[in-house]
Amino acid sequence: MGLGAYIAVSAALFALGVVAIVVRRNILYVLFGIEMILNAANINFVAFNRFNGDGLDGRMFAIFVIILAAAEAAVALAIVLNVYHLFNTTKPAEVDLLRE
């Protein structure tokens, strides 16, 4: 499989992540979509690294992205818990504390 096939999969995964964030009006789907988008970026990192000779940079960056995704998921879930506790909803549109 060539580089183009991997990039195509990555682009499609990114698009599906954006669709998940936009279409489903639910904080949890925003989290799911973010994970898809990070995964799409990771596919690109590893694919370009592999097809561009034999460096380590792309793979290292992918590992750091995975680490950041873990931290992001933990903090985001804590924020979602608090938002639910405060507003009793999981819909981002209903979190309108600043709107008077």
Add this chain to the structure above:
Amino acid sequence: MVDLQKPFYGGLTLFFVAMLGWGISSAGAPGLAFGFSAALTLGGSLVCIWERSVVRSAFSLMGTFVGVAGLFILLGADFVGMAQILIYVGGILALLLFGVMLSPPDMEERKLSRVAGGLVLMGAAVAWVSAKVAATVEWAQLPKDELPEMTTSVHDIGVGFIAPDKYVVAFELAAVLLTVALVAAVYIARRKMADFEPAKDIPSKDIAGKEAAMKEIA
């Protein structure tokens, strides 16, 4: 309302078979593995968007993560693929499943027109950008389709993490960031003492009333 569950999964099966067939016909056994991983990746996220239940969406995301790990392994990045399975499937997915407890037990609201419209619009946008990219990129200068010889191994990744002239600073920063983020997450998510006896008669949107009640309890 029309039940589109069967047509959707029928289409998904067709997509899966088509990806497998395309993989076999273009590159044999490695192509089959690629087609399987790619179909798992995209099919998982499609089901995630489609399904009404948050639990099913979260579990279908497992397909996406495993598929991406398969792509990593096909690209020769075994370590990244294994880390992907360990951290995403074992950790992040379990974490996201905790969030499922927030959702109401009945099915989540989902407007078919929104899902279909979003997919079509996004598909059109991706197709347009892809066409532009394909027209602009000078394909001759891109790396060849034949993979270069792999000489680096997991050992090199381990050395890279601690070698002073490589990634040791980023590695230590990631460690500090993880510590800070996890402690902060626990601090944010923990219930305050005042919350254990919530005032039943105050609606949860009444912020001022809630704060007053918390002060009273404290």
